[in-house]
Amino acid sequence: xxxxxxxxxxxxxxxxxxxxxxxxxxxxxxxxxxxxxxxxxxxxxxxxxxxxxxxxxxxxxxxxxxxxxxxxxxxxxxxxxxxxxxxxxxxxxxxxxxxxxxxxxxxxxxxxxxxxxxxxxxxxxxxxxxxxxxxxxxxxxxxxxxxxxxxxxxxxxxxxxxxxxxxxxxxxxxxxxxxxxxxxxxxxxxxxxxxxxxxxxxxxxxxxxxxxxxxxxxxxxxxxxxxxxxxxxxxxxxxxxxxxxxxxxxxxxxxxxxxxxxxxxxxxxxxxxxxxxxxxxxxxxxxxxxxxxxxxxxxxxxxxxxxxxxxxxxxxxxxxxxxxxxxxxxxxxxxxxxxxxxxxxxxxxxxxxxxxxxxxxxxxxxxxxxxxxxxxxxxxxxxxxxxxxxxxxxxxxxxxxxxxxxxxxxxxxxxxxxxxxxxxxxxxxxxxxxxxxxxxxxxxxxxxxxxxxxx
Numbered sequence: 001x002x003x004x005x006x007x008x009x010x011x012x013x014x015x016x017x018x019x020x021x022x023x024x025x026x027x028x029x030x031x032x033x034x035x036x037x038x039x040x041x042x043x044x045x046x047x048x049x050x051x052x053x054x055x056x057x058x059x060x061x062x063x064x065x066x067x068x069x070x071x072x073x074x075x076x077x078x079x080x081x082x083x084x085x086x087x088x089x090x091x092x093x094x095x096x097x098x099x100x101x102x103x104x105x106x107x108x109x110x111x112x113x114x115x116x117x118x119x120x121x122x123x124x125x126x127x128x129x130x131x132x133x134x135x136x137x138x139x140x141x142x143x144x145x146x147x148x149x150x151x152x153x154x155x156x157x158x159x160x161x162x163x164x165x166x167x168x169x170x171x172x173x174x175x176x177x178x179x180x181x182x183x184x185x186x187x188x189x190x191x192x193x194x195x196x197x198x199x200x201x202x203x204x205x206x207x208x209x210x211x212x213x214x215x216x217x218x219x220x221x222x223x224x225x226x227x228x229x230x231x232x233x234x235x236x237x238x239x240x241x242x243x244x245x246x247x248x249x250x251x252x253x254x255x256x257x258x259x260x261x262x263x264x265x266x267x268x269x270x271x272x273x274x275x276x277x278x279x280x281x282x283x284x285x286x287x288x289x290x291x292x293x294x295x296x297x298x299x300x301x302x303x304x305x306x307x308x309x310x311x312x313x314x315x316x317x318x319x320x321x322x323x324x325x326x327x328x329x330x331x332x333x334x335x336x337x338x339x340x341x342x343x344x345x346x347x348x349x350x351x352x353x354x355x356x357x358x359x360x361x362x363x364x365x366x367x368x369x370x371x372x373x374x375x376x377x378x379x380x381x382x383x384x385x386x387x388x389x390x391x392x393x394x395x396x397x398x399x400x401x402x403x404x405x406x407x408x409x410x411x412x413x414x415x416x417x418x419x420x421x422x423x424x425x426x427x428x429x430x431x432x433x434x435x436x437x438x439x440x441x442x443x444x445x446x447x448x449x450x451x452x453x454x455x
Contacts (some may be wrong), residue, residue, distance in 0.1 A: 017091035018063040018418070018447055019107035021074060023047060023101040024426045025233040026059045026194030028071050029397040033328075035321055039398075040389035042428060045072065061101060062091065063418035066446035069414050087131050093164035094449070096422045099441055101433070102392065103412050104173025104419030105373045108401035110362030112177035112198075112206070113156050114190050118366040125340060131286060131367070132258050141181070141215040144365055148181040148191070156194045158304065163363065164204045166281060166371045168451055171440045173204060173419040174410075176360075176403045178210030178252055183230075185241045188212050191254075196247040207403050209280065210248035211262050212238045213268050231264045235271045238242050243275035245355050247402060250278035250301060255291035262290035269298055278404050284309045285335075295327045302402035304330040307345045314346075318353040328402035329355045331394075332362040333379040334370050347384035357386075357404040359394040374439065377432040386419040388429045418447035 027042040032187035034041055045059035050073065050150065052058065062070035062077050064086060070077040078088060079312025121134055134140045167175060179191035192208045199206035213233045220226040242248050251272030255265040269279040278301050292313025295303035306329050320327050331345045350357050359376050362368035377391040387395065400410025408417045422442040425431055431439065445452040
């Protein structure tokens with residue numbers, strides 16, 4: 001499938017507008033958070049209903065000065081643009097050539113910045129070692145902490161650029177990036193500063209999250225009160241420094257048996273909220289820990305992992321979903337898949353209970369070394385029994401809510417950021433169907449083409 005960029009009446013450099021036409025389908029995801037029966041509602045515009053992609057009333061997306069200004073039948077959108085003072089001669093044309101158009105994907109859970117790799121752990125897991133067993137032996141997070149503490153900002157930034165470029169080529173235009181591989185104030189601040197810098201560089205938007213309570217660092221583990229002492233350190237030393245720096249949009253805690261209890265997590269997150277940070281949790285990944293209940297109690301943006309939630313936790317999230325600030329269940333199917341867990345988070349139970357579901361890569365060096373959200377969609381369809389439409393909603397509008405950027409990203413609606421992907425596929429159902437395929441043809445970020453296949 002070839003894709004042609006046709007210049008408008010003036011040169012592309014002078015054209016603040018971009019009109020994307022010729023799509024087989026446009027999944028707008030307009031209308032807000034999806035949950036329950038609406039989890040798979042894509043607000044889909046199908047060219048077949050108009051007589052084909054070249055028909056006068058086939059769907060288009062109009063972008064101007066980095067924002068979406070029109071979505072709908074081409075004849076109506078163009079008429080409204082002219083009526084509102086947008087000269088059509090100032091729009092470059094992007095021909096989707098029968099492909100699918102979606103919002104830019106949003107990855108709501110990544111550990112983007114780290115040093116070192118942990119490929120040997122795959123063999124250990126094949127031999128029967130568990131997550132906490134590897135951690136207790138000094139591997140897992142702690143081995144990455146040691147490597148990351150010794151990495152300078154330039155090394156971390158180069159690493160981040162490499163993987164953001166990879167994510168962009170998979171259709172991702174916004175990522176949440178956690179710290180948490182420093183576990184001391186200096187390194188945590190360095191990680192957050194690099195994430196902030198990468199966001200400023202673009203083209204991918206990077207939303208920093210402070211995860212100082214990712215594990216108990218080695219210097220605290222030998223103390224009889226090590227975990228409690230580290231919790232106090234996070235609250236009394238790290239959080240004030242992170243708040244003063246001002247880069248972290250939210251705070252996360254690994255609420256899990258053998259890591260941080262629900263009470264310890266509550267204290268950290270309550271303190272973070274006092275500094276104006278949103279809250280989120282790693283919850284119930286290895287065993288029911290009270291994490292889902294705590295996320296609902298605190299009004300967290302998201303509760304992530306949720307591989308083993310309790311019935312009470314699921315009920316708490318369902319009750320929160322009926323309120324003004326639902327907590328999004330951000331599920332990470334590539335993690336359980338890579339860990340050879342044998343099962344996945346109970347996505348259908350969450351959807352049936354009316355809990356909004358998002359999907360993330362959990363990109364990290366030990367338990368989910370994948371930067372590909374399309375692959376995650378495939379795994380979610382196979383392992384969690386999501387439909388392709390439910391999976392797409394989970395990596396767009398719902399993921400944007402989980403990150404706290406739904407006012408900007410996750411759907412194609414007038415006024416939102418002009419983040420768009422054109423796919424080499426003729427239907428939404430094909431996006432997870434071609435397993436591991438490179439289907440992205442063009443990525444547009446804030447109205448500018450930032451990736452074109454083969455360019």
